[in-house]
Amino acid sequence: MSESANHDIYFVPGLHRGLRILEILGAAKTPMSLSEIARAMDLSRSSAFRLVYTLRQMEFLKDGEQKNTYTLGAKVLNLGFAYLSNQPITKIARPLLAQLRDTTGVSTHLSVLEGHNVLYLGSHQARTGFVSNMVTGTRVEAYATAIGWCLLSGKSEAELAAFCKGLDMPPITKHTPTSFQMLKARVDQMRTDGFVVSHGFREPGGSSIAVPVWDQAGKVVACVNLSGPDSGFDFDKLKSFYLPETKATALRISRELGYEGSN
Template identity: 40%
Template sequence: MENALVKTESEQSNRYMVPGLIRGLKILQAFSSEKPFLGVSDIARELDVSRSTAFRLSLTLENMGFLKRVKHSKKYCLGLKVLDLGFKLLAGMDIVDIARPHMEELSENTKVCSHLAVRDGISVVYIARILGKHHTVSSVGVGTRFPAYATSTGRILLANLSIAELATLYEGIELKKITKNTPLTIGDLINQIEQDKSDGYTLSWETYEKNLASLAVPIRDNTREIVASLNVSCPTTTYSRSELLEQVLPELMQKAASISTALGYRH
């Protein structure tokens, strides 16, 4: 009876969804750093629609400024209107303004890059970055997405979920091997996250990228929930594991605590 009710509520919700709008948004989602340029045929294939439908949708998005036609090509790239929406979103996130001065001081004191990230499903999205002295290590820009399971920021954010919620989130999803230290099963991931919870931080040593180390801690708000992750990253030659934990971690935790307090978090 309960399943039937849930199904009925879902069906009722789907009745009010606009298929054309869904397709248009899926086109924007199809672009990525790996696929920055897409033609009508590519878009038709991504959406599993006819070329004529893909053409009309693309032309509409182009006229609205969300897609831009690449010169001397039949392909499209994302337009500035997409970037404009992103900036409007960030402008409305008080956490970025609150965190920025603390991140600047963190990078100044540790000489490494600092990042602020939030979780979006199984991905982490970086919403702020401050370059340190060793800035060449960070190719992470605002809006960059990484798989949560393979990054220090992601594991900190996933720590906000119960084991059951984690299992549901990753149901049917393959954890791909990125480096030899990447967790490959949901069991491995849960074990790492449980250890992270106990430690109060996540240390990633070549988990996502060879020769890259990162250290992440949680940021909480007045609900006591983890709402963001603050991390630092550097080449593994900049700090040893013990140096990261002894010299950088206290500074990182202090800055995260200050940001959390400003967001209304109380012990």
């Protein structure tokens, strides 16, 4: 009774079990054999055989290094990227981020909050330089980054407390907040300013601007981020040019999402 009142009339068991195999193999640190899969799924070997056969034929599974073992195939990666590029906000933001990149000359990024992580949905690279640190599809801990504070500014104090509950916050740099109180201070600061700027004189090696994006309900749903190395990031121009441009882009995206505030 506990786990599965699954036995809905409309469940197609073949699909259900096949997907569970993918999940199990995703969670497994190492390739699994047919029998291991069958055991993990509490399934007859003959059924597991047919499922694996199908998954393999469709390239959702591929052979592991050891004989008779299987791991996730490349198709699951394709799906993952399709997921990212199908996010509605990605489509809306893409041309605007490209435009921001072109007018500023530095790299621009769009990210959202997913669980405790910042999830990068897409980016447009500075056209100069070979160093192409693209970020799409990446996850990083939200509590530790300027972009994370920006995204967390949409949460109430209670929500933020819940967010910190059970989260351990090791210090990545000496500026990393390591407690709820410290994180709250960062987020509050961001909320009053309306942006986060970190510049090279404080953090050697790079500069970054993060500005929130709001939806029609006034909720923070994403973050526009502009970043580059100090050498391409003139401090004088930062506040007079880069920041207003970034804010304008974020607002434009917000408008397209139906935001009607004046931030």
